[in-house]
Amino acid sequence: MPHSDSPTRITVISASMGAGHDGAATELTRHLTAAGFLVDRHDFLDLLPARIGKLLSGAYLRLLTWAPAGYQRIYAATEHERRPNPAVRALLRGAERRTLATVTPDTRAVVSTYPGASQVLGALRLRGRLAIPALTYLTDFSVHSLWVAPGIDVHLAAHAIPAAQAHEQGAAGVTVTGPMTDPRFTPADEDERRAARTRFGLPPDAPLALLVAGSWGVGPVREAAAEILGSGVALPVVVCGRNHALAERLRADGIAHVHGWVDDMPGLMHACDVLVQNAGGLTSLEALAGGLPVVSYRCIPGHGRTNAAALDEAGLAPWIREPDQLAPTLTELLHGPRGRAQREAGLALFAAAPGPVPAVTTMARGPLSATALPSQRRPVAARPAVVSDVSGPPTRVPADRLAGVPSDAPRSVPVEALRLPVAARFAARSRQARRRTVLMVAAVAATLSLGAPLAYAYGGSPGHHFGALTHYLEDDDR
Structure with missing residues (x-):
């Protein structure tokens, strides 16, 4: 139990894509608070750049409503992909700064109940920008590839079946914890x-x-x-x-x-x-x-x-x-x-199991570890992913993948940009921001498996139609 005079802080990141992810985060927050932790809650949609989160949520809803067959094709095509496509990676990278800002210096663990947030946390962890454990609580009973994020220390599952699916997709530290719901849901006489x-x-x-x-x-x-x-x-x-x-x-x-x-x-x-x-x-x-x-x-x-x-x-x-x-x-x-x-x-x-809180607690109370450099990562298929018994502590990232925290290299600024008048630079940046927003929305609407890749669904190839666009986004984000 955390000391009463200095309670341990945990960050929980969900997403208002329907109510399931938020519902799981609400219960996780309630249980952790009852256990004596301070908990910060955040909506991942608010952390995406250029207020794209709400647009993405709306696109997802419209796709389910207007083109369910297309969404089925999208989901099936991306269900076992090893990593998100370039447009999705570019979008998620745009959320890294805001996501990192949610983690205060006294935070000892961060838990995601949404796959997009898990991808961002895993990337931050791998690059050494996040020095505390990152966990994913799988809210679905089946596991899409987006749920499995390299860099995440522990993937928590409600049952052995989603745990096995996560294991097969290369998830690290898979732990069967059992489910968690509001205690008001009990049998009635x-x-x-x-x-x-x-x-x-x-x-x-x-x-x-x-x-x-x-x-x-x-x-x-x-x-x-x-x-x-x-x-x-x-x-x-x-x-x-x-x-x-x-x-x-x-x-x-x-x-x-x-x-x-x-x-x-x-x-x-x-x-x-x-x-x-x-x-x-x-x-x-x-x-x-x-x-x-x-x-x-x-x-x-x-x-x-x-x-x-x-x-x-x-x-x-x-x-x-x-x-x-x-x-x-x-x-x-x-x-x-x-x-x-x-x-x-x-x-x-x-x-049969106590739910995810004990596993989260174990990670939050454990020693902080450094993270793996990208060059030291093993291939996904070779990365250990052990389904552990709920009675033991969750599996940690193997020691041979740990390394010191790297420092970020400073960004260079083109000399020509420094010579522009202030007003011209401001106008150019405004035009660039608008263009990036439009391109980002288009890329997400076209390629994100949880958003709306209609071109993919009806026979087109996201890589063919949007390759140049996503290359531009990735280059511009560096």
Whole structure:
């Protein structure tokens, strides 16, 4: 436990891409604070250059909404890439200065719950600019290549399946810690169930299927709601998040129980009998902690489908791939032994491990280490990545990869620039800043796997279309 007179500080970096990354960061912050640490929270989207973060978030949402098939192609094409493409690297490098500024001198560890932040922290660590441990908490049940960042000391996973996927992609210090959710997500007894149904105006006795689609309300939610209702097995209770237009359409479709953003999700889960989800994120873990059986159906592309496959493989949530399997699967989960088995498996997941806080604590209390020089890095495939037992400390970066902290070389300034009048230099820099902003947004929209590489998705090559652009960005950032 940190000394009360000088508490240890930890930085947590998330991203407001939906609510899953932020939800994990919120719980991590709450648990670390309760353990006596000082915690600084930051949104990675605010650390990106030229206010691109919000544009990127909007582009991602529009891609999921308008071109889901394209996003699926993007995700599949980039799922196992060894490193981000040049445009993404250029963008992330632009966030390094602000990211480093979030780490105060008394900070002893920094934790990322978002892959872009992990890439930046890993790069800073490798170049010796970050001298404290950097950890990634994997918020997904499946692991895209962007989650695995060279330079990160420890990758924390909720289950052995994402841990194995991270290991296969060369992640360092993979540790199975178990999941972490708000403690309000607990199983409900019959009295709590009846009280919750009364609060939400739900029928007292009908089987209820809670249908969720994340904070953005994306995916074929209307189709799923209509099919649940048409199955006759359960009544759908739909949570649309902040998608008010979706809520109105569902009501017009005749769905009786439709909610927007719900502050009391533990209570709504207490009122329902099964969770139907399409993304496999934090809400699935919350339902498992609350003793609800979970099923994946009409999943969104990319991480929605890979998370569904991983949850199915883990025996935590069946993935319904065809509509004709919806009714029999819901029947088994609501009334058969399969439902009891799913509830027991979900609760066992939380009982088996303490969550990521002990691993973070171990790293924050440990001795500070220097970091590997780029020239001393091993190839990704050869880098050790051990899946450790949760009872032991997380695996550290091997000693043979450690070296002294290098100093940054000073930047040179062209002599011609010094001869320009002040006003001309200011105008030139303004034009350059505007041009860089436009190019950066275009590069991200075209190539970032979590943003919108539509050219890639529909047959083009990001390297072909944007190679000159990204080369310009990289040269200009040096």
